């Protein structure tokens with residue numbers, strides 16, 4: 001029987017072929033286990049035709065590992081990797097929409113922006129948008145500070161992450177291709 | 190059996206009419222012919238009619254079997270595949286045709302059965318518009334297929350089908366669904382067919398790790414009380430010979446999972462019976478006394494392990510498995526050995542030293558005697574009271590000399606069949622294990638008989654399950670397929686009734702059934718049939734059935750409230766197996 005295990009935050013990084021329906025195939029692996037995806041990001045990679053899903057979950061190691069193995073079984077998944085918090089570099093991005101009035105009467109807000117490593121993205125007649133890139137707690141802290149000035153709208157992205165390991169995606173792909181005696185003639189667009 | 194080996198001659202055949210400009214639907218049929226398919230099970234409808242038009246033209250090369258329900262088609266394809274090792278193929282139309290396949294696809298996924306299911310779909314321009322008979326079968330089948338793909342252009346067809354067969358049969362086999370829009374069936378393409386050789390994102394068989402093999406060998410060589418758990422993976426990889434070699438050389442007792450049955454002849458001195466909830470007493474009990482557990486091509490299903498916290502805690506576990514996601518899923522492996530069972534066993538056997546474990550094996554015989562005296566004897570050779578399921582199976586086993594293909598449905602009769610049929614040949618036991626799908630047996634037996642016309646194929650079905658797919662009797666008659674069907678009629682959903690008796694104080698909610706006269710129904714369908722309720726005529730009735738040249742249904746009225754023992758109550762430990 002599995003011992004009671006600590007939950008922690010994991011980053012799952014999935015390299016895939018570009019195929020419609022894959023997002024669904026990946027997410028049902030979580031929903032089937034009633035696991036919550038805390039954040040999800042899909043992007044291209046440095047290699048054409050290869051996408052990267054970055055998935056953040058809160059889970060025990062055992063469960064996270066099972067899920068990663070299941071993702072790996074999907075035919076179009078090139079590789080699925082599990083990282084603890086200290087094994088990745090990661091960032092999130094947040095946008096804050098503020099009323100312009102707050103800035104006109106007060107310059108402390110500009111100081112807040114500067115001191116928190118944020119920047120002003122847009123200035124319009126009736127609103128200003130502030131952008132902040134960082135970890136979740138930093139974004140949360142900035143939000144707390146901005147709220148008194150009248151926060152109109154707030155949005156935060158999922159995490160993007162890159163592993164600290166030295167493996168390069170294209171080397172990994174090359175290994176895969178060699179291991180499978182894969183020839184380009186049989187490639188499937 | 191080894192799929193790759195069996196089908197290699199077919200995949201190297203030159204593609205027929207390479208380079209011709211043909212329709213998508215013709216390409217479907219040509220692709221199937223290139224994959225060596227000669228039998229397809231299916232049911233037509235609007236969205237797949239262009240493909241059926243080609244079925245008509247190609248009926249010399251491919252025979253299409255019209256079942257009476259799409260569930261019948263997919264189960265027949267499963268039976269066909271499990272008896273032959275080939276990929277089972279079925280067709281269905283869009284909407285309800287496709288959804289009727291779902292149960293069988295799910296069944297094939299859990300029981301690792303290679304299938305290619307081809308469904309018609311509304312024209313691509315109508316996708317997402319709730320058009321007549323449009324259903325998102327790609328979305329529906331995603332969690333229950335190994336791979337699925339929607340074709341919306343004719344040119345995609347050859348490659349999609351090549352891939353479908355490759356994925357279905359390679360590695361741990363499973364079902365694949367290809368959904369083809371009607372416009373893609375009508376569209377034209379230049380036909381070239383190349384069987385799929387590999388997909389870079391998909392690694393069917395993990396590389397053999399010699400180091401792990403050596404570790405496993407030294408653990409086995411040092412073992413005092415080793416035990417092999419043999420699963421379906423051995424049959425799928427064709428490793429029966431290698432298993433025997435390991436068991437004999439190192440003198441290790443072998444227990445089977447439900448789907449592993451028939452990997453080894455029942456009368457082999459190292460064979461100790463079936464694992465699991467209603468398996469044999471000795472292998473279940475002694476799982477918790479062995480020092481090295483060698484699990485091969487099996488996945489430690491909860492029906493096998495019972496309470497995991499009390500399962501084989503004393504043993505070092507070697508897990509030989511093709512699917513990495515099964516490692517450490519339920520039981521932590523001390524030595525995981527990834528790979529195809531046959532390949533691993535070949536490497537392992539070279540490093541195994543001869544050993545003798547006579548005393549250890551004698552322990553199994555002792556417990557087997559206990560089970561025989563308490564249960565088996567009374568189940569199989571009763572002299573009074575109503576006919577019992579076990580004695581029917583015992584007679585079938587004797588009369589077919591353990592050489593038949595036995596297809597069972599789900600319930601008490603399934604467990605009785607697994608317990609009392611003495612299998613002599615591999616790939617002889619076909620049942621729905623992981624999903625436990627009632628209604629499986631009748632169509633699966635039909636498919637199995639088409640795959641192995643020279644073997645006796647006997648379906649054993651309950652009165653409940655037979656009524657779930659009874660319409661397939663018509664298919665057997667139409668195609669003259671001589672399946673022998675035994676309906677063990679207890680007028681109850683027996684397995685559920687047993688649980689109600691044991692765990693719900695005999696509150697028999699909706700498990701008693703007023704049944705039709707099965708023998709009469711069968712006659713109406715055009716089968717030869719008989720009903721028997723007396724012990725005196727039983728052996729004769731079975732012999733008559735087996736000797737009949739066409740399909741035959743034998744209804745046997747059996748004891749109404751018989752229970753199946755031994756039993757590990759759900760959630761209990763293997764050592765808590767009850768004899769009564």
Ligand SMILES: Cc1ncc(C[n+]2csc(CCOP(=O)(O)OP(=O)(O)O)c2C)c(N)n1
Nearest residue numbers: 600601602625627651652653654682683684
């Ligand atoms: C499709 C489906 N529905 C329900 C069940 C639950 N179930 C398992 S065994 C069983 C009873 C089977 O009765 P019968 O076919 O008469 O066989 P018996 O147990 O009496 O031998 C039922 C209802 C199932 N396995 N499959």
